[in-house]
Amino acid sequence: MKGKIPEKYWAEDMWPKMEELFEKWHIDRSKGLDLFLAFCAMDADAGGTVDLEECFAYLGGKRTKFTERIWHSEPKINEDGEWEDGLNFEEFAVVCWNYCTIAPPHLAKTVFEIFDLDQAGELERADIEAMYRMLYDCDEHDEYYVNQLPFGDEDRINKERFAAYVGSNRHIIQPCLDYQRRLRGKFGGFILWETLAGHRKRQFLVYDEKSATMEEAIIAIVKAEDPNRKMRKMEADRALAEAKAAAEAEANAAEEELRAIERAKDEEARKAEMSSEDRFMKLHWMALDTLRDKFEQTEYVVDDAWSRHEAKQDLYDTLDRFKDASDEYWAVKDEAELELQKGTEDDHWARYGDLMKTSEGRQEREFTIYEHALKTKLTNLEEVRMAKSKHGIVPAKTTLENDIDIAIGEIEKKKQRIIQNRILIAAGALKSKVKAAQIRPVDFKDEKKLVKKFSNKVEMQAAEEEAKQEIFEATKAKTIAGAEDFMRKRKAARDLDLKRVEFELATTYGSRITRWEYCWDRENEKSVYVNLDTLECIHQKTAICEKCDVIYDQSDKKCKGCDSFRSAKNQMLYRPLGYKDIRID
Known part of the structure; x- marks a missing residue:
């Protein structure tokens, strides 16, 4: 991976290469990274490919002739012109x-084609029996399940009839489905692959159905044009136009708002001096609690639906005021804490001193000094050699220059090996004898001899100072980046808490946008939902989407309006097809 950590290699090298294919498959950058990290974990020898042994060591499960066919790869010549065995990431x-996305009928076709060597489209009964033994890895097939297949004349069955039958009566291909379930669990989970399987069915079903074989189908899908590319481009152009219009509007309003902003800042400064920092935030939260208590204690009848709506809107307005006060308070507090975590120059030098007390720090200082000393020496030798040029002819490199070039290259290789060792140790390699053997010790004895032999005291002192400054700046930058990342995560956690509060209000009292209010029907002596626009009443156990106000059918798992899943409250109202409908009467 060119000496990069997996995340960086993914962002800079692998994602640009895989982006078009993954977006066509509806896999975003984050999910793609998860798959790449699983590939890296599977690649035990860090060779850039995974072979059968690595696949089964990572995935587990029963190893059969069928499962071996899934991961089998013929040896091939890589980009460097060398033979390699195993699957690369693509x-x-x-x-x-x-x-993981193939449907059972098409999986049945895949198994069928293993035995249909001449692509005749038909198999004999003996072939089916052999298929059963291969999939179940047994010596004897189950005559009962083989007999259930709809054989035609001469005990033959074609591919379409086989796929249609086995797609709904899955005993014969059950080991294939079990292995599919295992892979889904290892690489992202059931929900992710069910979503991607649905995308495959919508976008690429024609290839699965019309291709002569399933192998040709996947080749065609990989080569096919992304059906959503044009739509994504239109959305990006529209977003760019909207952003441009918004920027122009903000620029036009900036001058008019400048004076008002200055006055508001002066007023805020005066208030901050007169009160505690989080006073307003706490007052708004107390007001929200008071309004919630009052709202819950009030009985709203059908005729009071609009009054309930206004009282509920007061709850959301108070929550918005609390959010604004919270943002103002935490903006100041986070800025101060960020500066504290970053520290002063003295703090950074103290961290540098702590690093130098560790073996990793001393090793980093050692190879950095040698690297600077050798590069300085090489530069000086080149200047001397260039000065000896006559008539535009530059003398050839000396043996010493070549030795220094080689030493600098070796330092780079050893630095990468140090990083690989640390990755292995962080991954728990010391707990396994096999993985621990992959950790190769690193020393710089040869470079040290070369530096001591050809560098004088002044050059060594200069190299030490340069190494010290380089490591100090790197430590400082890492500390600052860590502090900023910590503050971002803390802000994200606060934002998530506020979203939970608002979602709790929406599921308990109704969303901001809903036109349905939960009231008491005195005439029928039951609670109902009342529509503010039509005064229509519906049953209290009706599931209403908190995001778009669309009413769920009892058997719907997702909203037809915004395609979101049911909330926990609405999930309790889910009823499968066949249950009696809930009605007002």
Whole structure:
């Protein structure tokens, strides 16, 4: 991975290469990274490919002739012109996506085609029996399940009839489905792959149905044009136009608002001096609690639906005021704490001193000094050699220059090996003898001899100072980045808490946008939902989407308006098809 950590290699090298294919498959950058990290974990020898042994060591499960076929790859010549065995990441991604999204009927076709060597489209009964033994990895097939297949004349069955039958009566291909479930669990989970399987069915079903074989189908899907590319471009152009219009509007309003902002700042400064920092935030939260208590204690009848709506809007307005006060308070507090976490120059030098007390820090200082000393020496030698040029002819490099070049290259390789060792140790390699053997010790004895032999005291002192400054700046930058990342995560956690509060209000009292209010029907002596626009009443156990105000059908798992899943409250009202409908009477 060119000496990069997996996340950086993914962002800079692998994602640009895989972006078009993954977006076509509806896999975003984050999910793609999860798949790549699983590939890296599977690649035990860090060779850039995964072979059968690595696949089964990572995935577990029963190893059969069928499961070996899934991960099998013929030896091939890589980009460097060398023979390699196993799947590279792109091939690995195609195998995972294809197997984890394939529907049972098409999986049945895949198994059928293993035995249909001449692509005649028909198999004999003996072939089916052999298929059963291969999938179940047994010596004897189950005659009962083989007999259930709709054989035609001469005990033959074609591919379409086999796929249609096995797609709904899945005993014969059950080991294939079990292995699919295992892979889904290892690479993202059931929900992710069910979503991607639905996307495959919507966008690529024609390839699965019309291709002569399933192997040709996946090749066609990989080569196919992304059906949503044009739509994404239109959305990006529209977003850019909207952003441009918004920027122009803000620029036009900036001058008019400048004076008002200055006056508001002066007023805020005066209030801050007169009160505690979080006083307003606490007052708004207390007001929200008071309004909630009052709202819950008030009985709203059908005729009071609009009054309930206005009282509920007061709750949301108070929550918005609390959010604004909270943002103002935490903006100041976070800024102060960020500066405290970053620290002063003295703090950074203290951290540098702590680093130098560790073996990793001393090792980093050692190779950085040698690297600077050798590069300085090489520069000086080149200047001397260039000065000896005559008539535009530059003398050839000396043996010493070549030795220094080689030493600098070795330092770079050893630095990468140090990083690889740390990754292995962080991954728990010391707990396994096999993985611990992959950790190769690193020393710089040869470079040290070369530096001591050809560098004088002044050059060594200069190299030490340069190394010290370089490591100090790197430590400082890492500390600042860590502090900023910590503050971002804390802000994200606060934002999530506020979203939970608002979602609690929406599921308990109704959303901001809803036109349905929960009231007491005195005439029928029951609670109902009342529509503010039509005064229509519906049953109290009606599931209403908190996001778009669309009413769920009892058997709907997702909203027809915004395609979101039911909330916990609405999930309790879910009833499958066949249950009696809930009605007002």
